[in-house]
Amino acid sequence: MLVRYRPFRALRHREPYFPTLWNHDLLGDFFDSFRDMNVEEPKLEVKENEKNYLLRGEFPGYGKDEIKAEVVDGVLKLHAEHKDEKWDQDEDEGWRSIETRSGSYTRSFQLPEDVVADEVKAEMKDGVLRITLPKNPKPVKRAKEIKIH
Secondary structure (H helix, E strand, O other), rough: OOOOOOOOHHHOOOOOOOHHHHHHOOOOHHHHHHOOOOOOEEEEEEEEOOOOOEEEOOOOOOOOOEEEEEEOEEEEEEEEEEEEEEEEEEEEOOOOEEEEEEEEEEEEEEEOEEEEEEHOOOEEEOOOEEEEEEEOOOOOOOOOOOOOO
16 A cells, blocks of 8 residues: 655644644645645556557657656556756846756556567657557466366
């Protein structure tokens, strides 16, 4: 089970030691406000039909050279890294502005046993990544009857 790590949670619940500091809005909701910030995390959806599993991910602003997808030991790994730099200046007024933005995203999926890893295909168009994971038409039976002597 995954649990969200909140490093300041223990401090907030020490009311007997710091009752006036933690019971006021001075810091009480400050740390929780970061939880609700809009973090740029791609939206992913997985669908299944008779022949394939289909993964669709939205990566607005990312180019196909900024996204890496690979299958390693039955795990689909997605990694996206985006760096953006914007320069703006006006020499007449004597100001210069440089804005930089960067971010990365990594996610892994344990693939079902019936996925044919050698035939996985990916396509990126207009910021949307589509990965087709073909199913094995003849599922391999893993069960074996054992005779008792």
